[in-house]
Amino acid sequence: MESKQFDVVIVGGGIIGSSIAYYLAKENRKVAILEADKIGGKSTSAAAGMLGAHSEYKEFKHLYPFARSSQLLYKQLYEEIRELTAIDFEKRNGGLLKLVYSENEKKELESILSLSSVEWLDNKEARKRVPQLSKEVMGAAYLQEDVHITPLIACNSLSKGAQLFGAEIYEYTRVLAVSKTGMEYSIKTAQGTFLAKNVVIASGVWSNYFFQQLGLSHEIIPVKGECVAAINEGAPLRYAVFHDQFYIVPRNNNELIIGATKKWNDWSENPSLDGLEEVIQKAKKMIPEVGEMKWTRAWAGLRPQTYDGHPYIGEHPEMKGLYFATGHQRNGILLAPATGKMIRDLIIGTPVEKEWLDAFKVERNIFAYGGGK
Amino acid sequence: MESKQFDVVIVGGGIIGSSIAYYLAKENRKVAILEADKIGGKSTSAAAGMLGAHSEYKEFKHLYPFARSSQLLYKQLYEEIRELTAIDFEKRNGGLLKLVYSENEKKELESILSLSSVEWLDNKEARKRVPQLSKEVMGAAYLQEDVHITPLIACNSLSKGAQLFGAEIYEYTRVLAVSKTGMEYSIKTAQGTFLAKNVVIASGVWSNYFFQQLGLSHEIIPVKGECVAAINEGAPLRYAVFHDQFYIVPRNNNELIIGATKKWNDWSENPSLDGLEEVIQKAKKMIPEVGEMKWTRAWAGLRPQTYDGHPYIGEHPEMKGLYFATGHQRNGILLAPATGKMIRDLIIGTPVEKEWLDAFKVERNIFAYGGGK
Amino acid sequence: MESKQFDVVIVGGGIIGSSIAYYLAKENRKVAILEADKIGGKSTSAAAGMLGAHSEYKEFKHLYPFARSSQLLYKQLYEEIRELTAIDFEKRNGGLLKLVYSENEKKELESILSLSSVEWLDNKEARKRVPQLSKEVMGAAYLQEDVHITPLIACNSLSKGAQLFGAEIYEYTRVLAVSKTGMEYSIKTAQGTFLAKNVVIASGVWSNYFFQQLGLSHEIIPVKGECVAAINEGAPLRYAVFHDQFYIVPRNNNELIIGATKKWNDWSENPSLDGLEEVIQKAKKMIPEVGEMKWTRAWAGLRPQTYDGHPYIGEHPEMKGLYFATGHQRNGILLAPATGKMIRDLIIGTPVEKEWLDAFKVERNIFAYGGGK
Amino acid sequence: MESKQFDVVIVGGGIIGSSIAYYLAKENRKVAILEADKIGGKSTSAAAGMLGAHSEYKEFKHLYPFARSSQLLYKQLYEEIRELTAIDFEKRNGGLLKLVYSENEKKELESILSLSSVEWLDNKEARKRVPQLSKEVMGAAYLQEDVHITPLIACNSLSKGAQLFGAEIYEYTRVLAVSKTGMEYSIKTAQGTFLAKNVVIASGVWSNYFFQQLGLSHEIIPVKGECVAAINEGAPLRYAVFHDQFYIVPRNNNELIIGATKKWNDWSENPSLDGLEEVIQKAKKMIPEVGEMKWTRAWAGLRPQTYDGHPYIGEHPEMKGLYFATGHQRNGILLAPATGKMIRDLIIGTPVEKEWLDAFKVERNIFAYGGGK
Ligand SMILES: Cc1cc2nc3c(=O)[nH]c(=O)nc-3n(C[C@H](O)[C@H](O)[C@H](O)COP(=O)(O)OP(=O)(O)OC[C@H]3O[C@@H](n4cnc5c(N)ncnc54)[C@H](O)[C@@H]3O)c2cc1C
Ligand SMILES: Cc1cc2nc3c(=O)[nH]c(=O)nc-3n(C[C@H](O)[C@H](O)[C@H](O)COP(=O)(O)OP(=O)(O)OC[C@H]3O[C@@H](n4cnc5c(N)ncnc54)[C@H](O)[C@@H]3O)c2cc1C
Ligand SMILES: Cc1cc2nc3c(=O)[nH]c(=O)nc-3n(C[C@H](O)[C@H](O)[C@H](O)COP(=O)(O)OP(=O)(O)OC[C@H]3O[C@@H](n4cnc5c(N)ncnc54)[C@H](O)[C@@H]3O)c2cc1C
Numbered sequence A, B, C, D: 001m002e003s004k005q006f007d008v009v010i011v012g013g014g015i016i017g018s019s020i021a022y023y024l025a026k027e028n029r030k031v032a033i034l035e036a037d038k039i040g041g042k043s044t045s046a047a048a049g050m051l052g053a054h055s056e057y058k059e060f061k062h063l064y065p066f067a068r069s070s071q072l073l074y075k076q077l078y079e080e081i082r083e084l085t086a087i088d089f090e091k092r093n094g095g096l097l098k099l100v101y102s103e104n105e106k107k108e109l110e111s112i113l114s115l116s117s118v119e120w121l122d123n124k125e126a127r128k129r130v131p132q133l134s135k136e137v138m139g140a141a142y143l144q145e146d147v148h149i150t151p152l153i154a155c156n157s158l159s160k161g162a163q164l165f166g167a168e169i170y171e172y173t174r175v176l177a178v179s180k181t182g183m184e185y186s187i188k189t190a191q192g193t194f195l196a197k198n199v200v201i202a203s204g205v206w207s208n209y210f211f212q213q214l215g216l217s218h219e220i221i222p223v224k225g226e227c228v229a230a231i232n233e234g235a236p237l238r239y240a241v242f243h244d245q246f247y248i249v250p251r252n253n254n255e256l257i258i259g260a261t262k263k264w265n266d267w268s269e270n271p272s273l274d275g276l277e278e279v280i281q282k283a284k285k286m287i288p289e290v291g292e293m294k295w296t297r298a299w300a301g302l303r304p305q306t307y308d309g310h311p312y313i314g315e316h317p318e319m320k321g322l323y324f325a326t327g328h329q330r331n332g333i334l335l336a337p338a339t340g341k342m343i344r345d346l347i348i349g350t351p352v353e354k355e356w357l358d359a360f361k362v363e364r365n366i367f368a369y370g371g372g373k
């Protein structure tokens, strides 16, 4: 095979790589996604799909404004993508109830509750929205903007959207090495070598390899999440409910997605029996009647964790034209549009918020661990 | 168990029974669905979901106006049900292209083409809408009103809607016999006996049993349909395409539903290898590139066929209060709302179109076979 | 369809019906199985497959000798069937450890332990056989004869064996009514009427209907059992382990079958989240490390329970030539060969143990509930 | 993580890597398998499992004796592994019928037919063994030694066997690079670095990467094979049947495995609709009645093809202690034991047949294409 030439080659076709491809292809860049497996088949397909800009962040310095901008991008993306690709990724309004079982827990939500879009619901009001809540629930922060989508469909729609704008999608094409000769990058695969002016590493937990191969000591830690789903046999659930990083998310087809455990540094992609037991117990703590509902399926996926809780979105410190976009942890679905846009802007030379550049840059002190685990 | 009492007991929770339950519960009737298996788990879950009021009928006497009224009901039902149940059954606009490969075939479409909502597309215009059409396609009738939905989700949403209006849903509850004592019906099941003023038999191909048990010689013939699905790896398909009773229907998640064979009087619910071979061949005749697409699943279902091509929607000739709503053949998804509404009207005493009463009544001459096979 | 004539029509093609068919066809009787769904697709396919003649019975009057004779029949059946059908139903030697956690529990096993084929293992010996046992286990009764098989494969092999001896198998053929005219039975189905000199009702929990239809007030209660399976990632498990009616059964392909809950009078055939939680907990109590193993699948099935814990195997009190063979509860896989043989003997007129005739006869006092729940 | 040290690290846990691990661990070598995904989850799980020492080879120089020795090893392995691991990989005697439709085809089998273990069956005799053969079949070579097994179970049993002899199995552990420092190899993974005196590359079609990374220009070409399975509803099939590289292989559970297409240089691991159509057609050419049988599943896998049709089993030309064991094409299941044994012998210093060393050595002229495609 003769080497193909592109403006940008993206390594990894999860939701991050697919979003980047979409934003770049829309600006007429010649783009390729090289995906080792199937588009969206890894962490992306395991996600619940909450766009938790508010639910996920306790601090509001860098990630919140970034996350919030991404949340807003989804509103327009939803219509645009449906129009373009004929795929509907099921954005469900309604938002999310962050449940509170004690005064202490309520106190922890103080900063979120101070936001204008967030509302405190006492016991009675919470139950009005979700009648099936456990009696133990004291109240809830109602995050109406934290809606949810169906991740794998969203990912497929972004990659297909990119394709319709001219991008080329190579599935089952694992990148083996990236190297630079002069101004150009060579991206080696078993299917041949690709050439590109820019490369974006968007390989989720597997980005580790490229950090190493490209001379960096950064590390992504997989945090395995195990899930089950059930048929909602009770009253409609119009909101996602959330407590202690577990949640129940309703889908358009009446299925409830229940997740997720957190198994630090576990690379296996199957659920264990312990994991299933744990998520069932946590779900029943929120909505006791789910225990009686019919099980439909179980699965697991890996969250790409970084040491300080921020993703890496930025250029390699030395290799110009080589970008990383990875480490989105529990929030890669939420952050995909903002990440796609930011990488696009970096590549085409549009200005990007100074704060985000600093917060997500690759050359920050990666061992200053600041939570997010 | 003490016998439970209802205004109406519906035997069968496919899309027909679920729709009837919905319309009656909405009018405050005390309704129960008794379903032998899972709601929607039989023929309904096998359907492609086309609302083919125009594509399916060559004659426009009785069924067309009925089908068309049902198609129109779906428009309002879609929003209403989503609001009520939080379930979205994926009504997809776009409509259907009935493909034509020869002048002869075009001639057969004359009466459809005379309708104001139907448009003739020549080769070039057809290809503008569906670029991937086979070169052999001469043109197409574009039936823009013949949109499609996702049948199992629709069925679940109707039964859940009914439940929210007070209906009771009994799954895994097979009806063994229906009998009348005085003014009341006893409906016998292994889980106990139910009592009701009215009974509706909506048991799909399995309604046969009740015809027999209730002294009628009517017969429903199963016509097995086998299907496969594939991932749409090409351009978006914005329309269903249809030829010679085979079709390719695009779903919101980028899957293509490809169906369906017709195996007369075959009661088995699994696809055979021959069946899969046939649908793949027919699909490739319409859109050759589907041959290269990735297979995702295969299944089969039974269409409840009648001898004259019309469903039975009406009262038992002698047993007042006992209704049949079955025999919807290839079009039960389409006809569900109109059937639900008609049975509701019969039971609550609202007038129904005389023509429909006659065309669908149980006591018509069932052996005057008039096509529709 | 013209009515087909048989010596024996069997209603239900689970393991009981299939075994009966096998034994009768082997004696040159003209046999048909009429199965509403797929052969073995109901309770039979949910079973773990233990042949627990010793583990399941605390009293040794009637059922034990019957069960034991059935266990012995499996030994010869295994080779015979493999030879005949080329199907191997995976009889696994090794037997079963009935675990004991306290002196009290040990006492309950006294009568079993008195049997010559049963051995008491103290803590150390038990752990030698199953090193991964929980520390809490005090010892175990080792029932070396209580081996296990793969039930669905066994059922398919029996029905195929019957077929090779001339039986006719009708799947997707639900029997609607059985009636007698003169010396002959009519068996009505939607596919036509079958005629037979003898009829055997072997419809599992659904036999209820035929008791009713044939004028008897007997009742079969479904006791739902929920299961999960996992990959055995630890040491080989060469024995089934058993405690408090829960168990872990190893399969030839390295899968562990873990079951089963007991949900009285629950007719649904799906596992609930509660059920999965419970079986996982019980399994971990026996072998803690299963918690870490990879989940593979989950399912549920219905055990056909009778009031006194004995199956019904015998003739209708009034209708000569009509037999019941149902109500095998937790032990239908074990009891299938002996049941098949007994029904064969009743039909062809070979003498049957008097004790069994009495213990299992239909006209016994069905409300003298004697356990077995 | 501190680096772990091993005698031998095996890269890839398909049947080849698992067999190597087994033979080495049995000789008390400290072995690790590093497997990127699940043990056996790639090509191995897609295979039909024929041990076609005779059916697959037209020439009898190098591969046949090697293949035949492997076939014989399976006989003893079967019992040994079952004893050790409690896993039964379902070796099914019976052998294979290589079908012939014309005099020309018969002529092509001349050399096989000259072997003492191979028997010519004319039309009548062939039909006696497989009554359901197509009328067009003229006769068959009966290869009674070419029995079959269930590949994924065999692979799991070998890796578990290795584990029981002390090997360590790391699933979800992708090797990123292999390098040598002094006498020791470093094997880099995202989970840490492993150290070893010897490394064996057994990564199937993905071995390409290591050829490149280790300075060799060898190439493995994937040849995708697509399959379907069906329930055998007819007479028992006691033999595999084979024609034109398509086949029908019966399993112990009454399933028929039907394969397989050959898609040169196709890296995707899903079946396409075209592929399914083709295997169904080819199967019907051998046994027409399979068309009517019930479909159960469909899948695809990649055969690791080399240019001259021989695997690479030998040392790196320059890097001592680094071995390749890959490129087994259509016959990796068959060749696994002999490959495992040969690599073991190379590593522990036992003599190996000179002919095999030469025929499979890495430094042969890889571009002298000699068929096997
Ligand atoms: C249980 C669970 C629940 C979650 N819920 C949510 C949620 O509700 N909301 C939310 O915002 N986030 C959620 N997440 C997080 C979210 O799933 C991830 O942050 C997101 O999917 C990361 O996307 P990605 O594209 O970086 O990774 P992936 O989706 O893993 O994509 C990376 C891709 O790179 C490919 N690849 C790897 N190596 C190579 C190579 N060498 N060459 C080519 N391709 C390569 C992989 O095959 C893969 O397809 C959840 C995660 C889990 C596990
Ligand atoms: C392959 C295929 C494609 C199709 N495509 C379309 C399409 O595109 N558009 C369209 O309009 N139609 C389509 N159809 C037709 C459509 O599926 C049927 O007309 C429709 O599902 C019939 O609905 P139903 O409720 O009558 O039957 P079912 O869905 O079969 O429901 C009957 C229910 O009754 C239950 N039942 C049976 N016996 C008893 C008893 N004794 N007691 C209690 N419950 C009982 C059953 O378990 C079942 O759930 C298609 C059908 C097939 C097979
Ligand atoms: C979780 C679980 C674990 C178990 N483990 C074991 C075990 O380890 N060992 C053991 O010995 N037993 C075990 N059992 C019990 C065993 O499964 C049952 O006793 C046995 O399967 C009963 O067989 P059957 O043929 O009577 O019923 P089924 O297998 O249910 O067969 C009855 C058949 O009749 C058909 N039928 C129903 N109505 C009609 C009709 N009107 N017309 C035609 N056909 C009809 C049904 O479709 C069905 O196929 C277990 C059960 C469960 C649920």
Ligand SMILES: Cc1cc2nc3c(=O)[nH]c(=O)nc-3n(C[C@H](O)[C@H](O)[C@H](O)COP(=O)(O)OP(=O)(O)OC[C@H]3O[C@@H](n4cnc5c(N)ncnc54)[C@H](O)[C@@H]3O)c2cc1C
Pocket: D011, D012, D013, D014, D015, D016, D017, D034, D035, D036, D037, D038, D039, D040, D041, D042, D043, D044, D045, D046, D047, D048, D049, D050, D051, D052, D173, D174, D175, D176, D202, D203, D204, D205, D206, D207, D224, D225, D226, D227, D259, D260, D300, D301, D302, D303, D304, D325, D326, D327, D328, D329, D330, D331, D332, D333, D334, D335
């Ligand atoms: C449809 C089909 C039918 C077949 N039928 C037969 C048959 O009947 N008889 C027969 O003998 N053969 C058959 N074959 C061929 C047989 O399947 C293969 O030859 C055999 O499986 C090859 O085994 P393997 O271990 O080399 O490859 P694989 O099974 O593919 O194993 C290679 C392993 O390496 C792992 N790996 C890859 N890269 C890395 C890395 N960087 N780090 C760590 N691990 C890695 C992979 O995940 C994989 O598990 C068939 C093949 C197909 C596709």
